[in-house]
Amino acid sequence: MKILTLNCWSHSIKYHLFSWDDRALLAMGTVERVGLGSSFISQQIPGRELFCMGTEYNDHQSALALIIATLTDPQQGVIADRGEISAVSHRVAHGGSQFRHSLRIDDQVLDSIRNLQHLAPFHSVPNIAGIEAAMFHLPAIPHVAVFDTAFHLSMPGCAYIYPLPYEWYEKHGVRRYGFHGPSHLYLSRRAAVLLDKPVYTCNLITVHLDRGVSLCAIRNGFSMDTSMGMTPLEGTVMETRCGDIDPGIQFYIMQKMNLSACELEQILNNKSGIFGITGRHMERQHFLKAALDGDSRCRLALDIETYRIRKYIGSYLAIVGPLDAIVITTGSGVPEWPVREMMLDGLDCFGIQLDRERNRTTGSKREEVEISATDSRIRVFVIPTNEELVLAEDAAAIxxxxxxxxxHYDYSFACGDFVPSVSLGIGTGLPL
Structure with missing residues (x-):
């Protein structure tokens, strides 16, 4: 069984092809600048040189056609024809409150996803375009939707209901949903293995640290709260998103700058966060280096980022109760030791002791590492996330x-004999 996973954005598509029978990752790749001009595809296969090719893709349908053509290419591919693909698993940002788990996509499910796209338009619109394109090119096989929001639907009402007119929740679905569910699920299951405890006895704080950032308070294996809200805009500071701000700022600045609601939404999502503070787009490694080298705006952005994360960790300690571990990941492959050091600074009063040398030498290695000191009451792990593996396994199960x-599913990566692989630099592996 070969499973293709797709993560579709407005102008890019990330894909992975798994051979589930062999428990192996066959290929991974990215199509960039879809519809923007100067598009290109890059694909990596174990044991081969990175393949890159430039061309023009006007939409997701043409980009999907190229992905399939590249995977089946006699020289660059890994399968003979598209008929070898057994299922496609799609990351879907928003499933509202109705989609509580992954499921096969049919016309009714797709219509429901379309009806929910207003809750996360920057993500759901390209997700839908990817589903439609893949179903067009691969119509005879199952397509599975894996929802970012599903993992968090275990939250209690006191965590997901906003203090707003209750009819907004009843009529318009205004509530906290949370995102990065597959990542938080993976981190919690891997942490349970490292703790040598059943996941349903584990209390954790998981930190998904990438372009988007979210934290999750996990009690006995279930999500009790999470930093992102009705949309991915809420929470801590991110690469281009503002995170938590005073809602009154929005009305004030709309009047001062004569901005429309759409214009303001674009600014809060795409021109705020670290970009808003520093005033320029920077690769993560360049941003961290500039901050450590004394660039005042970059240092300020780093201070704000880690301060906000530390505040969330402190509040989640009160929610979760006796804590087993803090689990931190990164998807950038960049040495994040300064961020981890700063976000945990001052938390020793809670029994969180960091081994600074171990934290710094961890660097960007794609391995699971404990960075807490031997006398730390609460353990701290760095675990590379693997959302793609969750997508593939959900599709295989369905x-x-x-x-x-x-x-309640016994994932392969929740087993003691699972060994994360560092092949391709993405930490993908399955038990042999």
């Missing part, structure tokens, strides 16, 4: 007819 509730 394809095989297994009853699939992710909260």
């Amino acid at each position: 394809h095989s007819g297994d009853c699939h509730d992710h909260l």
Whole structure:
């Protein structure tokens, strides 16, 4: 069984092809600048040189056609033809409150996803375009939707209901949903293995640290709260998103600058956060280097980022109760030791002791590492996330007819014999 996973953005598509029978990642790649001109595809296969090719893709449908052509190319591909693909798993940003687990996509499910796209338009619109394109090119196989929001639907009402007119929740679905569910699920299951405890006895704080950042308070294996809200805009500071701000700022600045609601939404999502503070787009490694080298605006952005994360960790300690571990990941492959050091600074009063030398030498290695001191009451792990593996395993379970509730499913990566692989630099691996 070969499973293709897709993560579709407005102008890019990330894909992974898994051979589930062999428990192996066959290929991974990215199509960039879809619809923007100067587009290109890059694909990496174990044991081969990175393949890159430039061309023009006007939309997701043409980009999907190129992905399939590249995977089946006699020289650059890994399969003979598209008929070898058994299922496609799609990351879907928003499933509202109705999609509580992954499921096969049919016309009714797709219509429901379309009806929810207003809750996360920057993500859901390209997600839908990717689903439609893949179903056009691969119509005879199952397509599975894996929802970012599903993992967090275990939150209690006191965590997900906003203090707003209640009819907004009843009529318009205004509530906290949370995102990065597959990542938080993966981190919690891997942490349970490292703790040598059943996940349903583990209390954790997981930190998904990438272009988007979210934290999750996990009690006995279930999400109790998470930093992102109705949309991915809420929470801590991110690469281009503002995170938590005084809502009154929005009305004030709309009047002062004569901005429309759409214009303001674009600014809060795409021109704020670290970019807003520093005034320029920077690769993550360049931003961190500039901050450590004394660039005042970059240092300020780093201070704000880590201060906000530390505040969330402190508040989640009160929610979760006796804590087993803090789990931190990164998707950038950049040495994030300064961020980890700063976000945990001053938390020793809670029993969180960092081994600074171990933290610094961890660097950007794609391995699971404990960075807490030997006398730390709360353990701290760095675990590379693997959302793609969650997508692939959900699709494999649904394809095989297994009853699939992710909260009670025995994932392969939750087993003691699972060994994360560092091949391709993405930490993908399955038990042999």
